[in-house]
Amino acid sequence: MTTATIDKAAPTRTVKYGSMSRDRAWALRWSYFFLVIFAIFFLTPPIYMFITSLKSSAEISAATNPWWVFHPTLENYTGLLTSNQFLRFFWNSAIVSIFVVTITMLIAVPAAFALSRMRFWGSATLATGVFLTYLIPETLLFIPLFKMFAVVGDWTGVQLINRWYVLLILYPTLTVPFCTWIMIGYFASIPKELDEAAIIDGASWFQTLTRIFIPVALPGLIAATIFAFTVSWAQFLYPLVFTTSTDQLVMPVGIITTLIKGDVFNWGQIMTGALLGAAPPLIIYAFLMDYYIAGLTAGATKG
């Protein structure tokens, strides 16, 4: 309405008034252009996996259009979901991930709280050190770690290699430093007066953590949880190296070791397994993202 009035008052200069929305329109066009390219780039592999998972082995090896299913079948799905072996991999992955997330949170949250709030000698250096440990890649670490576990096995008789629970020791070396770092950032964003108020109200450090910091930093906690889960669900190198018996394998390793027999690639089942394996993280993202965003907008303290 306002624009119309202005247009009447200065009809020769109408072009100028539209410039803001014209800028916006162009920005939107470019955004859509790049977002569409991104979407195609990232969605092509899963779509190809999905298409292939609906094909029979014969159709996969036939020289037809690979982007189309001529005789759709669910035999790959029924085959995997009725195979005890595959269900075992799935179960192992789930148990390992749940334990790793729990262990990670139990260590990372108190560690982050201590490093961000309880000023003690060397706390700043320690916080940086925590992050630096994350920068060492697992490709460098797996050989010495293997040797260490072998030695521990020789000395104590506790056999860790080729047991799924060795992963509960290995994965936290990746997840704890990063999650601690994320949580330090979130805790640092909580105003200092909030813990001072809690201390004056009579809360101990532990109560300040559990009753004030954890609820207030819930979005950060969820981000860290998602990260820890994704890392342990998708981790490939450590389980490949440390576990070999089929009953000890987690899904990513299980799929490639059992579905590739010599030079025979069971593509249909590989694709199906990969899709099914990608489902849990997707579901967790879908549920927790809502929570995550809701948490971000809540909890203002200042006026």
Added chain:
Amino acid sequence: MADVTLRKVVKRYDEVEAVRGIDLDIADHEFVVLVGPSGCGKSTTLRMIAGLEDISDGDIMIGGDVVNDVPPKDRDIAMVFQNYALYPHMTVAENMSFGLRLKRYPKAEIKSRVDEAARMLDIVELVDRKPKQLSGGQRQRVAMGRAIVRNPKVFLFDEPLSNLDAKLRVQMRIEIKKVHQKVRTTTVYVTHDQVEAMTLADRVVVMNHGRIEQIGTPNELYHKPATKFVASFIGSPAMNFVPCRLEDLAGKLHVRLTDRIAFPLPPARAARYQGIPRTDKLLLGLRPEHITEAKPHAEPGVEAFDAVLDVTEPMGMETLIYFTLEGAQVCGRVNPNAGAQDGAPLRLAVDLNNMHLLNEVTGVVL
């Protein structure tokens, strides 16, 4: 309820002394305001009383017990912060009762205390809301409620009104005073706003550079400042300072401002300043309300002179006038009907019965 005593309290950060040996006695039920410019150590002092900062030296006593090494939760104090520091995930009632719940008070007792505080602060209908659903003034009330329900020995306020707009600030100021009149808890209140200090305090502690400049009732500070800092910090517009010296003319003690202007001192003042060497560089301190338009009838101690006004500021009930004397800008308050105009001369009168004489070098009021 308790008294609070500070004995030679010092706070050092590495090499910097933020608080340089403070002695302060706060009586039971008293409302004491620490006021001063930013960086004067007032907040640090408050935080040391709260136990949020360690003290580097000296003693702090609450209710007669030395609390130097007592953690904040065992000092039986409650604090209200500048940014309210409400727990964002808790409702108003939960915020207020958090301390009591930690101490495992019976539920009925908690509820009655929260209800009482909510009634006192007029926030009964807000108790189920979250802090983000409240306005600034309401949040400040909740923060006060959280302090009140604890029924502590001492209330500590750290610039609680700084985040509010001017109108709300006046309103909350009155609210705080009312609450104190009801609960009578010993209160230490920190602010940089001298109006807040004057209006709220039983006694005001003016601080500067980590030291106490003066302690006194609001009226004492206003009418009998001890130093130039206090004289200029308390009162708005601030006290005028004009370079001057003392002179004996015709057997009477005069204060000479310029070559042309010298005022004879009223007898009481003359007696008081007689011993000051005539060569000392001095400052004449006069509050704006003691520089007015000249009245037709001469009054004892009131001397008239002419000045050309630089600027006038009509305020409605009065007009502020600004003119220059010996290079110093001087502010006066005249009747709006006195005919004050920018750039025009006006016959003014100074009330020397209310004058202050300061040593220009030391800044001490003589």
